[in-house]
Amino acid sequence: MSTEVGVFARYYTQIEQAIAVGLASGRVVSVDFKSTVPSDADEDHTLLDRIDTYLSGDTDHLADVDIALTVPTDQRRVLEATRNIPHGEAVTLDRVLRMAGLDEDDTDNRSTARRALDENPIPLIVPDHRVRDTPSGAPSEIVTQLRNIEHIDTVS
Incomplete structure (x- = not known):
């Protein structure tokens, strides 16, 4: 299991928004849309690269991305x-x-x-x-x- 933790974000011109992805133990726990990249976010992550490819029109279902849902x-x-x-x-x-x-x-x-x-x-x-x-x-x-x-x- 990955121990990757933190906020990773990048601004995407395709949607004129930044997407911030929160990771805990290598699993996505949050996705937020923001006007700018948060100052504490790292802009380098393979998932951000995949999101860029998706937003450019590629068919990427993102179904293999590990997630952690804490909902009922x-x-x-x-x-x-x-x-x-x-x-x-x-x-x-x-x-x-x-x-x-x-x-x-x-x-x-x-x-x-x-x-x-x-x-x-x-x-x-x-x-x-x-x-x-x-x-x-x-x-x-x-x-x-x-x-x-x-x-x-x-x-x-």
Whole structure:
């Protein structure tokens, strides 16, 4: 297991934002979008290189990135299901609920799923921008940009 710890960040001209990635024991624990690179962040990390490639239009699902989610179990199930949505595809909340093994007709499950996506601590790595008509852990303008990068049509 990697012992890599810290904040790594880089400014990306493709989205006109910095992305800060928090690592603990080599696992991603947070992804934040910022106007500038935090002064305490290291700008050199292979994950930042991969994000740059992704933002440039390459098909990188980032599914092999090690993550550490510290969220309630049902929310974890939703985020893990969301992580399995393929690059360039958009799905409904109902589909995510089914993928997570939750009853999509249960209003509590729907609320849990919406909360999980809204509070997603690692947007982009857990690509909540691929779920239609739901909140995201990323700012709405970033969600739009990520969908455009992946050529996702959320209307269909």
